Amino acid sequence: MDSGDFFSLARAVHVLGVVLWIGGVAFVTTILLPSLMKITDSENRLNLFEALEGKFAFQARIVTVITGLSGYYMLEVMNAWERYQHIQFWWMHLMTFIWFIFTLVLFVLEPLVLHRLFRKQAIKNSDQAFALIHRMHKILLTLSLLAVFGAVAGAHGFQF
Numbered sequence: 001m002d003s004g005d006f007f008s009l010a011r012a013v014h015v016l017g018v019v020l021w022i023g024g025v026a027f028v029t030t031i032l033l034p035s036l037m038k039i040t041d042s043e044n045r046l047n048l049f050e051a052l053e054g055k056f057a058f059q060a061r062i063v064t065v066i067t068g069l070s071g072y073y074m075l076e077v078m079n080a081w082e083r084y085q086h087i088q089f090w091w092m093h094l095m096t097f098i099w100f101i102f103t104l105v106l107f108v109l110e111p112l113v114l115h116r117l118f119r120k121q122a123i124k125n126s127d128q129a130f131a132l133i134h135r136m137h138k139i140l141l142t143l144s145l146l147a148v149f150g151a152v153a154g155a156h157g158f159q160f
């Protein structure tokens with residue numbers, strides 16, 4: 001296998017990571033949270049959310065690392081760091097930004113503060129807490145889909 005093969009494999013691994021990761025975010029945003037918000041018993045709702053989202057967070061941590069490493073490898077091989085200095089590569093900025101936000105939330109904020117904070121808020125006012133977390137997911141999903149769109153178009157020759 002030559003370095004070109006490794007590069008193609010890194011791209012395939014990168015996209016696989018993105019599919020699992022952003023696909024999971026889409027499921028949580030468009031199916032899981034709206035369904036949970038229909039449950040009237042707020043304790044049951046919170047317990048279900050913690051069990052299901054907790055399982056997804058574990059998977060998301062793994063794919064975040066894989067996507068970041070494969071992306072970094074491609075950048076290094078292409079020696080494309082100067083793309084960050086050009087606005088037409090906004091999709092590179094957006095990809096990196098999304099990766100950074102998820103890494104921060106999954107590895108630092110969620111275990112240290114967000115988990116406790118959300119539980120407290122959900123016990124105080126469940127509807128409000130779930131509406132807020134749903135809004136956050138919608139924003140992140142929209143930005144992620146925009147990044148996927150921009151990255152595929154940009155990586156395959158579209159000039160923004």
Ligand code: HEM
Nearest residue numbers: 018068071072074075095096098099144147148151152155
């Ligand atoms: C630190 C984080 C990341 C880095 C360093 C990175 C880097 C890269 C690089 C270098 C490419 C190849 C571009 C080219 O061929 O011109 C790429 C492609 C791509 N990235 Fe990322 N990426 C990161 C995170 C993400 C995230 C979070 C997403 C999804 C939201 C994403 C989605 C994609 C997609 C869809 C492609 C296009 C694959 C193709 O069609 O060939 N990346 N990324």
